[in-house]
Amino acid sequence: MGNAVADRDLFALSLHAKAIAKEAGKLIFSLRFPAQSEQKDSNQLCIDEKSNSTDLVTTADIASQRLVFDRLRQHCPNDRFIGEEDGKPEPLDNRATWIVDAIDGTTNFVHGLHDFAVCIALAVDKAVAIGVVYNPATDEMFSAVRGYGAFLNDIPISVSSCSLLRDSLVLTEWGYERSELGIDLMLKANRRMLMHGVRGVRQLGSGALDMCYVAMGRAECVVGGIATGDSWSIWDYAAASIVAEEAGAVLRTKEGHSFHIEEDSVICSAPGVIDEMVSVLNPEK
Ligand code: IPD
Numbered sequence: 001m002g003n004a005v006a007d008r009d010l011f012a013l014s015l016h017a018k019a020i021a022k023e024a025g026k027l028i029f030s031l032r033f034p035a036q037s038e039q040k041d042s043n044q045l046c047i048d049e050k051s052n053s054t055d056l057v058t059t060a061d062i063a064s065q066r067l068v069f070d071r072l073r074q075h076c077p078n079d080r081f082i083g084e085e086d087g088k089p090e091p092l093d094n095r096a097t098w099i100v101d102a103i104d105g106t107t108n109f110v111h112g113l114h115d116f117a118v119c120i121a122l123a124v125d126k127a128v129a130i131g132v133v134y135n136p137a138t139d140e141m142f143s144a145v146r147g148y149g150a151f152l153n154d155i156p157i158s159v160s161s162c163s164l165l166r167d168s169l170v171l172t173e174w175g176y177e178r179s180e181l182g183i184d185l186m187l188k189a190n191r192r193m194l195m196h197g198v199r200g201v202r203q204l205g206s207g208a209l210d211m212c213y214v215a216m217g218r219a220e221c222v223v224g225g226i227a228t229g230d231s232w233s234i235w236d237y238a239a240a241s242i243v244a245e246e247a248g249a250v251l252r253t254k255e256g257h258s259f260h261i262e263e264d265s266v267i268c269s270a271p272g273v274i275d276e277m278v279s280v281l282n283p284e285k
Contacts, residue, residue: 010122010129010145013075017120017132018143020071024064024102024118025136031060032109033137047110055176056106061085064102064118072098072120079122084235092126092234092262099123099261101235104133105206114138115206121238128261131239133208142212142243150215150247157216159248163272165280166197168220171210174203175224175231182227189226189281196280207232211240211268215247220273223281225265226254237261241268250274254281 030037031045046059065083072081080097082089098120103109105116114137122130133142142157144150150157162168170193174186193201202219204210210222225231238261241251252258254265256278267277279285 007145007147011148013122014130014132014143014145016075017072017122017130018134018141020068021118021120021132021134022136022141023071024067025134027067028060028064028103028109028116028118029136031058031063032112052176052178054107054178056110057085058103058106058110060109061102061106065100068100068102068118068120069098072100082234084233089234092123094125097123099128099235099238101208101239104208104236105204108205113205115204115209117206117209117212119208119235119239121242123238123261126260128238128242131242133212133239133243135209140212142215142240144243144246146242146246148246150243150245152212152216157247159214159244160217160220160270161272162220162270165193165220165273165276166199168198168270168273169200169202169218170198170221170223170277171202171204171213171219172223172226173205173207173210173232175227177227179227185227189223192280192283193223193277207236208240211237211244211249211266214249214268214270215240215244217270221267221269221277223254223267223277225263226281228264231264232266233264234261237263237266241266244268252278256282256285 080095083100101119109116117135120132129146213219252267
């Protein structure tokens with residue numbers, strides 16, 4: 001596929017990405033919850049560690065990424081592919097690039113909690129053009145094509161109209177940060193938000209779903225990547241960032257600068273509370 005992608009091609013590709021996310025979602029669900037699954041899979045789920053003992057990868061992550069890449073390659077053999085299970089990628093270039101998180105929320109998945117998702121995004125000219133985030137446990141499919149709005153199970157969604165942080169539910173993630181300095185930074189940020197009087201702060205364990213929850217108004221704001229070791233990666237953001245933007249969310253770095261999916265922090269927020277959140281997190285400014 002070349003870089004000049006017509007809208008009709010983006011729609012066709014987004015339908016394809018949704019079908020693949022559903023297939024991969026059913027596969028991982030059957031591996032983790034065989035008793036509740038229609039599709040039985042006799043393979044054993046094995047768990048391994050990546051960057052540290054809290055950063056997990058399972059055979060379901062590997063199988064899901066393989067399935068997604070195989071299906072996408074059949075359709076778009078000349079595109080570039082970035083996947084969480086292949087490690088840190090080279091920076092984005094002008095090639096059409098598929099960015100895949102085979103399971104976002106692997107720790108939840110391992111522990112049997114239901115917040116996890118398959119994420120597929122297509123970036124064209126370094127900007128995300130399509131995003132699909134599918135949670136097989138809830139059968140929720142979030143999707144967006146640049147310029148055409150955001151959807152949950154094909155029904156349009158939009159962000160909360162809330163204009164005050166004291167009426168806001170904020171989501172944040174501890175990630176895999178275990179250094180004293182990093183933990184202090186995250187505690188400080190959480191302290192500032194709580195002292196400011198936000199309605200609640202939650203840690204759900206899937207950055208991609210957090211952003212989709214902001215997109216549909218379940219929460220007003222996500223704060224991610226506060227400390228270096230918990231930093232989010234391109235596959236955590238790519239698909240969900242376009243869902244959030246198309247639903248009306250504003251995305252910034254933790255310092256309040258403009259956001260791009262290669263950044264390592266994010267504030268993803270309903271427009272009415274973004275400035276207040278940037279000030280709360282950066283009181284020195
Ligand atoms: C992780 C989750 C988590 C976030 C981490 C991510 P993974 O993704 O999104 O909430 O805090 O930074 O790496 O490893 O489960 O795909």
